[in-house]
Amino acid sequence: MSNSTKDLDHLIEMMAKLPGLGPRSARRAVLHMIKKRALLMVPLADSLQHVAATARECLNCGNIGTSDVCDICTTEKRANGEICVVEDVADLWAMERSGVFKGRYHVLGGTLSALDAIGPEELRIPKLMDRVVGEQISEVILALNATIDGQTTAHYIAGELDRRGVTVTSLAQGVPIGGELDYLDDGTISAALKARKAI
Amino acid sequence: MSNSTKDLDHLIEMMAKLPGLGPRSARRAVLHMIKKRALLMVPLADSLQHVAATARECLNCGNIGTSDVCDICTTEKRANGEICVVEDVADLWAMERSGVFKGRYHVLGGTLSALDAIGPEELRIPKLMDRVVGEQISEVILALNATIDGQTTAHYIAGELDRRGVTVTSLAQGVPIGGELDYLDDGTISAALKARKAI
Ligand SMILES: [Zn+2]
Numbered sequence A, B: 001m002s003n004s005t006k007d008l009d010h011l012i013e014m015m016a017k018l019p020g021l022g023p024r025s026a027r028r029a030v031l032h033m034i035k036k037r038a039l040l041m042v043p044l045a046d047s048l049q050h051v052a053a054t055a056r057e058c059l060n061c062g063n064i065g066t067s068d069v070c071d072i073c074t075t076e077k078r079a080n081g082e083i084c085v086v087e088d089v090a091d092l093w094a095m096e097r098s099g100v101f102k103g104r105y106h107v108l109g110g111t112l113s114a115l116d117a118i119g120p121e122e123l124r125i126p127k128l129m130d131r132v133v134g135e136q137i138s139e140v141i142l143a144l145n146a147t148i149d150g151q152t153t154a155h156y157i158a159g160e161l162d163r164r165g166v167t168v169t170s171l172a173q174g175v176p177i178g179g180e181l182d183y184l185d186d187g188t189i190s191a192a193l194k195a196r197k198a199i
């Protein structure tokens, strides 16, 4: 195999590692990009490089941004006493797209899992407890996935916050059993947030 | 919207333009890459840049490589008097994966289409006629998709080659009606090539 074929194969292999792409769609994507070299391939390479060099986790909430503390955490207007707890950044983005939540977020980075030995310390749970005091939070909205691990995690966090006298609510109406937040449409998320109930 | 969010949104937008990816899978892919920054995102950016700078169409057959004439066209062993005609590079790659064809290729770059005003001159058909003489070709194997446009194109090329006294065959057994080559497994392609018949 020549170098040129190797380079293409290497690129296809890496593209095939992306979630949602397999070898076949990776080959299609690479051929498509070669056809749209100036308009797509070169700008995409530049953008990947730029984001790889600048993206980082917010030290406060775990959101992805380009500074130590993210835009949502530094916008004073969003300090309304509410924190919405999500499992990962994709869920935060889904909430933001719905445009209905005006407070701040806290990204756990996963769920508690006995099987995978993921306890509170492996997630951002201690940091959440710090924030509840430091940011004078009155309500924590748990927007975790309606999976077993998600609900176990919600139950644990609700218990910890209850002890600290914080109101804990959770997304309710509209989140289907076993459903993952990031798959839901914006309207469903809006409805679930508006109809949130105390745990 | 801040610059950091704009950069991420821009990257997601470009990823969503790739075939097989939509906005949702593009978001997933970007978050995945940020998590695998050193192992995936940076090498992928480098590889995209490298391939964007070096990939070009073979002047002889239309294959993608990194030199004016591709490896298959410069490998003397593959000058066995056979040319396999395909619609696009993805089909050439599919044929190569099957490993059963030992000759050279000719990538048309599409099919004849009255609707889209694509005539022989818009494809690499004149170049194919040149090659048949220049490379002393005895057999041209038409490996076009079993679509209406594919078969119209096959018929046209067969007529032109017939006049020049070249044997024309086509993939037969195993290519389903309406099926596209790049979707078939290697075994099907092997069987179709072995059972090729004169047009
Ligand atoms: Zn933040």
Ligand SMILES: [Zn+2]
Pocket (backbone or CB within 6 Å): B058, B059, B060, B061, B062, B063, B069, B070, B071, B072, B073
């Ligand atoms: Zn070539």
